[in-house]
Amino acid sequence: MEHVLEITDLKISTLRGKETVPLLDKVSLKVGRQQCLGIVGESGCGKSITASALLQLLPYPLSVTGGSAFFTASSQARMDLLTLPPKLMRGIRGREIAMIFQEPMTSLDPIFTIQQQMFEALHFHYPHMTHADRMDKSLSMLRKVNIPRPEQTLASYPHQLSGGQLQRIMIAIALMNNPRLLIADEPTTALDVTIQMQILELMNELKETNDASVIMITHDLGVIAETSQHVAVFYAGHIVEEAPVNELFHHPQHPYTKGLLQSISSLTGDSRQLYAIPGIVPPGGSWAAHCRFAARCSHASGRCLTDMPALTEAAPGHFCRCFLHSQEVEA
Numbered sequence: 001m002e003h004v005l006e007i008t009d010l011k012i013s014t015l016r017g018k019e020t021v022p023l024l025d026k027v028s029l030k031v032g033r034q035q036c037l038g039i040v041g042e043s044g045c046g047k048s049i050t051a052s053a054l055l056q057l058l059p060y061p062l063s064v065t066g067g068s069a070f071f072t073a074s075s076q077a078r079m080d081l082l083t084l085p086p087k088l089m090r091g092i093r094g095r096e097i098a099m100i101f102q103e104p105m106t107s108l109d110p111i112f113t114i115q116q117q118m119f120e121a122l123h124f125h126y127p128h129m130t131h132a133d134r135m136d137k138s139l140s141m142l143r144k145v146n147i148p149r150p151e152q153t154l155a156s157y158p159h160q161l162s163g164g165q166l167q168r169i170m171i172a173i174a175l176m177n178n179p180r181l182l183i184a185d186e187p188t189t190a191l192d193v194t195i196q197m198q199i200l201e202l203m204n205e206l207k208e209t210n211d212a213s214v215i216m217i218t219h220d221l222g223v224i225a226e227t228s229q230h231v232a233v234f235y236a237g238h239i240v241e242e243a244p245v246n247e248l249f250h251h252p253q254h255p256y257t258k259g260l261l262q263s264i265s266s267l268t269g270d271s272r273q274l275y276a277i278p279g280i281v282p283p284g285g286s287w288a289a290h291c292r293f294a295a296r297c298s299h300a301s302g303r304c305l306t307d308m309p310a311l312t313e314a315a316p317g318h319f320c321r322c323f324l325h326s327q328e329v330e331a
């Protein structure tokens with residue numbers, strides 16, 4: 001399969017005082033053309049920093065401390081996003097790779113109207129577009145994301161709109177320049193279920209009609225089921241399981257993935273008790289040298305408490321980091 005993005009051994013660290021603290025540990029991922037890769041995991045596992053690193057948007061004192069992320073642009077030029085000079089990155093960001101951020105309010109500027117912000121996004125990449133064309137494009141994108149009164153919305157400032165509307169506007173801006181890769185970080189969390197479905201359908205449509213690929217970041221396996229062909233499960237800064245979506249849902253192998261699946265099935269099943277995986281994700285700086293899930297795992301025993309399992313192929317195309325499925329230790 002042709003890959004639009006190939007991330008190899010990505011490492012991210014932060015500084016605490018003079019100490020370098022790891023936050024992401026040798027993450028490798030591939031995104032196929034016209035495919036959606038889902039990244040799932042609980043809060044603090046490293047999903048958003050992975051996305052920010054790809055666009056060189058990590059906030060200080062976070063930084064990339066290893067790895068590569070090769071992106072194939074629409075011109076077929078292949079480039080490492082992590083080392084791309086800032087000027088070239090500005091041409092990629094927003095046009096070739098668009099991102100929908102977790103927090104819409106932090107991405108829209110409160111002092112400009114929606115029209116000014118949409119026009120600005122278009123102007124940056126298409127400086128010669130006429131006013132009438134910009135207006136047509138902005139209105140049609142707002143209609144696509146189901147904004148009811150697009151003309152009125154264009155004249156509004158962000159504070160005059162609801163969180164759900166702002167999120168849809170962010171999505172419209174991200175899709176406006178037909179990106180080759182869309183990174184969507186919890187894009188539908190603030191939306192009600194009906195709108196959520198419409199937005200996910202819009203993203204699915206985009207893959208086919210615009211030859212785009214998507215990275216869908218979420219804590220919600222339901223969103224993954226609606227959108228993704230391939231899934232990576234993150235836990236405490238690394239991948240613990242990775243597989244095609246049907247394989248992951250029908251034959252989960254890692255105890256953590258099984259726990260995540262159990263927590264969604266108990267929402268829809270007969271069980272009155274909501275299942276939650278006991279314990280919390282250990283933050284960067286307090287990771288064990290052995291299996292990072294051991295403190296929360298009901299199967300933990302013996303070498304789980306001394307060694308770090310390697311990510312190994314448990315079935316064709318299905319990778320898992322657990323001693324129940326392989327005795328291999330991480331090098």
Ligand SMILES: Nc1ncnc2c1ncn2[C@@H]1O[C@H](COP(=O)(O)OP(=O)(O)OP(=O)(O)O)[C@@H](O)[C@H]1O
Nearest residue numbers: 014023042043044045046047048049050059283284
């Ligand atoms: N600006 C920052 N300064 C210091 N640490 C940070 C910063 N941003 C993220 N981190 C740390 O990096 C780790 C990964 O954070 P990240 O935001 O990627 O998690 P996430 O998987 O996206 O979680 P969520 O589901 O809550 O969005 C966490 O331990 C977090 O505390």
Ligand code: SF4
Nearest residue numbers: 291294297304322323
């Ligand atoms: S390696 Fe051991 S502790 Fe870690 S997930 Fe597997 S069984 Fe649980």
Ligand SMILES: [Mg+2]
Nearest residue numbers: 047048049102
């Ligand atoms: Mg996040």
